[in-house]
Amino acid sequence: MKNQIEISHLSFAYPDGNTALNDVTLRIMPGEFVTLCGLSGCGKSTLLRLMKPGLQPRGSISGSVSISGREISAEPDVNSAAKIGFVMQDPEAQTVTDKVWHELAFSCESVGMPQAEIRRRVGEMACWFGLEELFERETSTLSGGQKQLLCLASAAALHPEILLLDEASSQLDPLSAQNFVDAVRRINQDIGVTVIAAEHRLEELLPISDRVIVLDCGRIIADCPPGLLADALPENHPMSRALTASQRVFRSAGGRGASPVSIREGRQNELCREYLRTHAENSPQEFTPPGDPLLTVKELHAGWGKTAPDVLRGASLKLYPGEIYAVIGGNGSGKSTLLKTISGILKPTGGRVKMRRNAVTAYLPQEPCLLFSKETVGEEAPREMLERFALDGLSDRDPLDLSGGERQKLALAKLLAGKPDILLLDEPTKGTDAAARSAMSRMLRELSAAGTAVLLVTHDAEFAADTADICGMLFNGAMINEATPAEMFRQNYFYTTPMSRLRRGIIEKE
Structure with missing residues (x-):
């Protein structure tokens, strides 16, 4: 052929x-x-x-x-x-x-x-x-x-x-x-x-x-x-x-050569099964709120026009200093609308958004190009921030000529230069590779340790599991469940991480 x-x-x-x-x-x-x-x-x-x-x-x-x-x-x-x-x-x-x-x-x-x-x-x-x-x-x-x-x-x-x-x-x-x-x-x-x-x-x-x-x-x-x-x-x-989760477990167990790829193959592989039986999932320390919340959202209603139905229908949450809160949910559930209402881009039709006095808020939209106004990367953010995100070698490039992942990093570098108290992130891992997602997770943990509160919405269940202190599931415009990532993804059957699916097929049956 x-x-x-x-x-x-x-x-x-x-x-x-x-x-x-x-x-x-x-x-x-x-x-x-x-x-x-x-x-x-x-x-x-x-x-x-x-x-x-x-x-x-x-x-x-x-x-x-x-x-x-x-x-x-x-x-x-x-x-x-x-x-x-x-x-x-x-x-x-x-x-x-x-x-x-x-x-x-x-x-x-x-x-x-x-x-x-x-x-x-x-x-x-x-x-x-x-x-x-x-x-x-x-x-x-x-x-x-x-x-x-x-x-x-x-x-x-x-x-x-x-x-x-x-x-x-x-x-x-x-x-x-x-x-x-x-x-x-x-x-x-x-x-x-x-x-x-x-x-x-x-x-x-x-x-x-x-x-x-x-x-x-x-x-x-x-x-x-x-x-x-x-x-x-x-x-x-x-x-x-x-x-894939099965490949990572296989390699961690010492496997070499052809590896299982799918969840089904991982469940059927004895090396993977034995490794998961003997290596318990880490249980991170639960977040303890330090005093009063920085941000309170109560019974929030909001939509995209006077005649359009509300997208948010009673969403509520609290965000504390140093906390990373991940909002998950399906397309159209109201996640982006929630951030735009909190940031002031959209006006609520009901409920309220309350922030601590003088709190500085920074918002990363799904389309990071909306934040760019300069002709070169070097003009968009300070050099120290570009170095932090490994973008200093692209200083002379036009921001619009960057890859999707590079644009995300540049937008975040620009926002962090303002030292916000509350960071609102709409799909921060969109277009980024696994290494960049891991680096972003570490960076957000460093920011939270310094007192910055992070509210992010994401489709990336693994990123939420690795990064967040608490997850909230938004459905039909309301928050239907709040839990730690470990508990959230252990409870969910479909909307969960690949590793949770792999463990469920082995740990819970044996």
Whole structure:
């Protein structure tokens, strides 16, 4: 069988001189499912975009990219638009129409497809992706998970041969992310579409992947089946933290060679079972509130307009000095609305927000670019803060040219320069790799030890478990449960960490 994608000695540098890819050579067979991973800024998104005419970045390029034996630069735009589907990280950036049915039809209209064929494909996609009940809805009313599924369905309506996913599940809650990955798996296994997915969260993707490719500083450092990834990585490489829960336990138990990848494989592996039986989960010391709260939210109601229904419907919480409070919950549950109301961006329609007098608040939005106003990274934050986040080497770069993870770190560096008493973080780990998430967790613990109170909302259950003193679960606009992370994720059956799922299958039954 011939290679479907051939990349030969590909190098790319952006106009500012930053080298994103360095002599990348890669062959991908038809129908393969390939996961592309690496630290933030390693070149994943650049590599994907160089495979998609129309999205290719500006810069100097050498080497070649061929699809089905044809140089991609010679492929007509209409052919490449239909043949190669692309789903971005942010569904807002890819949703262009007002109605669900029109969004499904838009991609077909853009390539000049006959109306009868468009109607047939739109109906087929709506049925196959379970979008019938949303068919007449306005796209602005959809949750993040629904929008991302719509973007996938819109790309699939063109019957692509290749599907490129650029961290497409990174903004979704665990259940929405799993639903999205399940849809991608069906496209790959049931239809035979080649899938190349760039992703930081590997727990869902590695078990269904044929290959995993690791980029580091623009070079391929590993290309192997998922079960061999741990052995293929250089010793003590930061990407070791991104391995699945089963792989991490297997390595900790002394396992070498092919490792279990999925939760099911980990439960069935005797080495993993024995290790978990003899190594109890750490129980961190519970947080003791030091006096009165810095922030009190009581029976808060808020929405997005006078005629729109409230998103928050009686949410309440207290935040104390030095405490890290993580709000979890599904897409559309009101997490971001909660932070925007507390920060004063939205006005409450009921209830109240009370802060200690003269408390300094800093708010990190989901889209960190909203905080940038300067032309270079060096102008956005003091040098000591850039060094703290390992961004000092990017001082001359335009903030908008940074990777998603680098933008998150720059925005946080800028906020911390103001020495806030209360730090409000909306998805602070979005677009960041496992090493950066671990570093952010340590940094937040240092801030809390110095008295800063942190209120964060996150879809990243593992980050919440590792970082927070207390977790609150927001559902339908109200806080339905508050508990320590250990208790919260032990109680939850679906909305929990991979390690909790792995332990539940072994510890509680034996």
